[in-house]
Amino acid sequence: MDYVPHSSADREAMLRAIGVARAADLFHDIPADVRHPQLDLPPGLSEPEVIRHLNELAQQNQNVQSLPSFLGAGCYNHFIPSIVNALILRGEFLTSYTPYQPELSQGTLQAMYEFQSMVCLLTGMDVANASMYDEATATAEAALTACSVTKRAKIVAPDTFNPTTLDVLETYAEGREVTLERVPAFTIADDGALRDNWDAVAAAIDGETACVVVQVPNFFGWVHECQELAETVHAHGALLVVSADPVSLGILTPPGEYGADVVTGEGHGLALPPGLGGPRLGLYATRKKYLRQMPGRVSGMTKDIEGKRGFVMTLQAREQHIRREKATSNICTNEALAALAFTINVSWLGPAGMRKKAELCLAKSHYAAAQIDALPGFAVSTPGPYIKEFVARCPAPVDAVNAHLLEHGVLGGYDLGNVRPELDRHMLVCVTELNTREDIDRLVAALREFAN
């Protein structure tokens, strides 16, 4: 099955109009010896067949709706209300292009403007773009922008930062004369307890430092002190880049208030289901003075020739299609529909819902932590305030614990051994508003059984 609508009469008429005998004649510029190869693909399927096949594949997966899950570590199962799917799947949003022609794209452009406004309000920043691919690429672009702005080449990051983001940052930095210094910002005590070692970050800053990138809450779930750090950063003429979980911003102080110069973040948790980690939604907000260095699309409010309010993509002189090799980034297609989903969901949540969601995470994660901490052989070890993720030391390697949990129908937390071998008994447990007490009790019971 294909979606070609031509009847053979149409085809003939068109070939006649073009003046060729066969469609094959239109391909004569292609070297003959490689033209029209046989494609070794499975035969096409009809719609019922393809649905059946994809249903089968989908059913080969367990999912976080079918099993209680305590996985986070950068990808979260937050609640997305039904209105989001109902609205973003409307063809008007789903099948329109980037809004190059504003007269026919006012819906997308206004939604982008609303999205930018929300990101600014959440982060406490002046301006925001209308999305990046994900938090990792947003943070990488932010750090590299800081290098351009400061004309410096050293990026400092605590090792409590999401290691995947730092990996992406290193990949992005490859072509530039830029180095990333990963600062040990925590220590592991003999009993496996984690200790904050935050002062090391400030100590790593020097006159070469372009920026410090910190994550709030950090990869392990806790919140580092940032006010003082910001002062040190700025005293050295560097920039502070904060990667913040927007869910936590329902209750936490916005980074703009403690001196962030750029705020990035992962917005998928307020927009889309986990989806094996994609699509995601990179947030990027900054101060007005860095506006012209900001990458990505921006919608601005203006008027039409009759004086009616309207929106356009603006400040395009920053972008690749105008500025080419001098552009702030090569980003073109971004995550507009995810940004729309975010805008819908945040409109629905409002300030009270944002706070409620964060408070539910807080209460439930603390409940889970208390239960787990009380288990023989287990101990919770998170040396700072946390909202939804905490570290639990286990009496055995996490992969063994998780195998046991899976047998009991629970998807256990993230194995921190993936990050550092010596953390192979540390589990990063994530609890969101979607985990019921029953889920948590089931986890705890299975862990108790494991301990015994």
Next chain:
Amino acid sequence: MDYVPHSSADREAMLRAIGVARAADLFHDIPADVRHPQLDLPPGLSEPEVIRHLNELAQQNQNVQSLPSFLGAGCYNHFIPSIVNALILRGEFLTSYTPYQPELSQGTLQAMYEFQSMVCLLTGMDVANASMYDEATATAEAALTACSVTKRAKIVAPDTFNPTTLDVLETYAEGREVTLERVPAFTIADDGALRDNWDAVAAAIDGETACVVVQVPNFFGWVHECQELAETVHAHGALLVVSADPVSLGILTPPGEYGADVVTGEGHGLALPPGLGGPRLGLYATRKKYLRQMPGRVSGMTKDIEGKRGFVMTLQAREQHIRREKATSNICTNEALAALAFTINVSWLGPAGMRKKAELCLAKSHYAAAQIDALPGFAVSTPGPYIKEFVARCPAPVDAVNAHLLEHGVLGGYDLGNVRPELDRHMLVCVTELNTREDIDRLVAALREFAN
């Protein structure tokens, strides 16, 4: 959770504007002793909770996507393409009312007009309404309309007609001085084979007969001869009501060509999934001369004051809201969205797709029939041409056979013992384009195992 948007400030301002102190004061017309009872309902659920609960209920059901199914008998699992859901769930269609205000309902009205056109073309009739609740109520209304038109009181129906429809017809006829004669139109041979006994129907027609209602294909799946019958019916001044499966009309002669005066039918198979039997879609088409007796909504093409094409609900003088006790029916809300789904699907299928679908049913049901007929102890017994359903005699009661099939992960056919105790070893097997050969082979293998 509720959907009331009032803040308490709004509420107070409104009460002030009304001039009452409390909302309770607005209910003073209700006798005080019964006012504001305690409602003994479970507490409200938030959206994530209600989704979880409904997911659990849904998972307590097996379904015809999770198990191969051979159930038909009035409700069919035909393929509905993805575009149908995507389009009918658009709020513009889903959440608009019956198109009383045509200027704001042109979408629905034009779709109704297109639906009527398709029903006419499929059935070979002059006019059609824009839907009835289901085939059963459509047929009941048709038969009773025939009684009004002919001023006669006897309805003749072969017992090969869907018995549920005849039950509904009898319920509908309760308030009228009308009788339904169920004519034995088939016999059961000693070996259990079914024989056509169609002449009995013609024989039952007399000068009192208002109409004969026949089903094509009949409840058991086969096609009775109708041409001659139509002549007999008309010779007696009665009307012929044909209930036709619109899927079969992809290849079968339209009833309009062999003399039907009213054609009814069940359209859900071309519109909506089984859904435990509802919503459904009653089709109703008739000849121009019976137009003003036709029940239900009709959209007509007209022009606006600028001469632009438009559509309105028309011939409303037939309907309850104008004619009240003299209306042709009490029907008001019908199955508009299902009719829209039908219109979308039939547009997508086109003539070639309609034929293809029917041919797939034909080929697959005949394949299944041949396989089953070859099994020891089983015999196919359908004394006439059939498209998708046939009768298989089993070596044991159907409920025992079906219990065995269910253990093997197959939903067996319909137990005809429900219709007539002496048919308790006759299974009505339905095979559609959605049953793969693999499904059928699995059914046959399980039946073979049962036979052994």
Next chain:
Amino acid sequence: MQFDEPLIFERSSPGRRGYSLPESDVPDVALEEAVPAHWRRDDLPLPEASELDVVRHFTRLSQRNYSIEHGFYPLGSCTMKYNPKVNDATAGLPGFSFIHPHQPESTIQGALSLIYHLSQAIMKITGYANCSLQPAAGAHGELCGVLMMRAHHVKQGNPRRKMIIPDSAHGTNPATAAMCGYDSIEVPSSARGTVDMDALAGLLDEDVAGLMLTVPNTLGLFEQDIVEICRMAHDVGALVYCDGANMNALLGAVQPAALGLDVLHLNLHKTFTTPHGGGGPGAGATCVNETLEPYLPVPLVREEDGAYAWDYDRPDSIGRIHSFYGNFLNQVRAYTYIRTLGGEGIERAGEYAVLNGNYLKERLRDAYALRYDRTCMHEVVFAGLKEKAEGVRTLDVAKRMIDYGFHPSTVYFPLIVPEALMIEPTETENKDTLDEFIDALLAIAEEAQTTPEKLKEAPVSAPVRRLDETTAARRPNLRWEPPSP
């Protein structure tokens, strides 16, 4: 973005194709052998279109509709409240949408449980002894209810002949009575807009099978004498039917059963938010007290030790009124809604529906002629403009609402109110929306005096202007005709 759109037939082109169906995986069956020649059709002039053509056509058509999701849709007696999206999500679960009604009960326990508990919830809300969800819409529920009344009288030995129905009633009431073989007897409304008690007393006799009342009635007024009316009816052995299309006003405020009403139908597509779909599928429920319980249609769902089963064992049942068990997927929606609201939410819905109704009444009474000056329930009916304007009719006021961005209210119903304008806001509209609507209606009343042509020419902002309904009815064009070959 608004486009004129031809018929799908006019978009057709020979040989174009949208469908995608599997190739046969079984041996071919020659059509000629399987189906005799006279049973094979020749042609089938349906549209030929690509999938994209079809998607575009219906997307464009959709944009020629107004809906609740565009804005305020204050049709009276229609309860155009928000239809929650979560209901569509749950109704779309394959575990509901892909189940077959003939499946073994053991394989549909979730569905049967849902039906059982939805019935229970409806009984709790309405106060009745039992109910059936088999009706596919409100009028179908009426038919079911009146047939039960008839069955009761037949059982008593005499079906009786008359059905008393107020002059303000919805058309389905007399139409239903007629379908059940009853003569409709109209009882007039009093100056207060409710049943004229003297007139009623004069009509009641032993040949009256029942009354069909709407509570609150179609004027948005609660029948303050309802308990007395039921008593009077019962005294002559008649039963009282309650048209519950307006149940939204009573949610949590009163159980109709407690008023003495014997049988009630609900429109789940009004009170319980299943979407109207441009005219259905709806979903009805018919609720009965003990007297009528034996006559409920078969099947019901019964529960025993946590297992659910169809119950056909009801010897006095009126039989079946639907092929299966009504519009099940809408029952899933209604169940989702009721479970979402819970008892408290249900009560709030009713309370705010009435609050909104009275707010509109008070704010509009200076410009529109209030017919009955009393507290209304969920809706209010005006007798057109207060200050009549030369040649301006209620229809013009209604059409002008369109140009202000609103769907018109119901007009010319109930029949007893001249130039009726019937407005039902529902509880899901916020005060800002009501205020915008009020401002528009006040502006329209002003325009009626100053620039009446704006009303008479309205609408100017809809996809079409006013349509010629007369010609449509006189020379009906009800279908596309294939071009003659």
Next chain:
Amino acid sequence: MQFDEPLIFERSSPGRRGYSLPESDVPDVALEEAVPAHWRRDDLPLPEASELDVVRHFTRLSQRNYSIEHGFYPLGSCTMKYNPKVNDATAGLPGFSFIHPHQPESTIQGALSLIYHLSQAIMKITGYANCSLQPAAGAHGELCGVLMMRAHHVKQGNPRRKMIIPDSAHGTNPATAAMCGYDSIEVPSSARGTVDMDALAGLLDEDVAGLMLTVPNTLGLFEQDIVEICRMAHDVGALVYCDGANMNALLGAVQPAALGLDVLHLNLHKTFTTPHGGGGPGAGATCVNETLEPYLPVPLVREEDGAYAWDYDRPDSIGRIHSFYGNFLNQVRAYTYIRTLGGEGIERAGEYAVLNGNYLKERLRDAYALRYDRTCMHEVVFAGLKEKAEGVRTLDVAKRMIDYGFHPSTVYFPLIVPEALMIEPTETENKDTLDEFIDALLAIAEEAQTTPEKLKEAPVSAPVRRLDETTAARRPNLRWEPPSP
């Protein structure tokens, strides 16, 4: 039905609420205890709206967009073909949308299998040795590809400095080169619209890391010398990057790998029908030949005895470019599409895309200035009107298309064509639609002579007229500000 719509912030009212979240079922945690005071925010002036408000707001906004589902959307280089609905249905299955990337591999075999087989299919279509689906969009795929080129050169001992890019290239090409530390060197186009071979010869040296070519190029022309170009580049140790945004033209016609192109990115959101969503999420794929295979980003998916696993064991990898494995749910869509079409369908797609492109070219050439008079591929670029009209620019032509019901084509790109008008019809448009569009463009060309003000004032039928972009950029208003208290 088209309404002006305020900002959602302007629809807000204090205390109104849309959200529905569970009450806590665990002991309360006092925020004051869990989070120190300086970490607790004071206010959060987000909109306060009911669920219905939100649904209406975004429904109304949606109706201020044009989309593929409204009509013809001939943006060049964007491949605005039909996005099949079945793809959305499969991507929406909970077994895909609700899986977590850190789940044990044993619990996501279906997803890994899909990734594996989609990669295989892409390799079959393009002829490459391997590919990564990690890029989230086309430009991201470019970054991935150029970083691999760089890694190769680094491995050879010298990253080199220069990247040769035609003057017709898309802006992402030089921008990507810059991000990877390369200087862009522009190679001019010849009179035939393809790479000027002499100029190229003069530019190639041992400091050239590579070329970035678009095939077919942004003029819709196939680089007839592509094999020679690759040979010349390889001769100096340079690599050739292929921007595959226009792959739709080549489907089934040629495998880019067979032309000597070392690395290719695809836009799954163009060629393989994942929807554009108003600007993403897209989905990229970066495909490489054996030379570059070691450098692919981690992880990949490998298969062993029917079991699938993430493969991180790639020592020369450039590392990661995304938090997880790219836009997986769009990979599900692309996979659904490719399985639907199969080899034959894929080939037909390319063939008809080119047929439609040439049909437009031939039918419009009398009215619009054909820049390169040769067979085009899937799109055609005109240098504006053939007969120039006083003061009428390509922008005016484009805006006038709106009033004829079409989305404008791309304008002023590629930069080397003055007054460029770049039209890509795609294969899913039928002849009737193309003819309607042709008629409109011919009428517009006529109007340019007779009534040019119609073009200059266009559009008049869109939700807004032409917008003031200058002020928007000079005095940027990029966000709503809460009213100062």
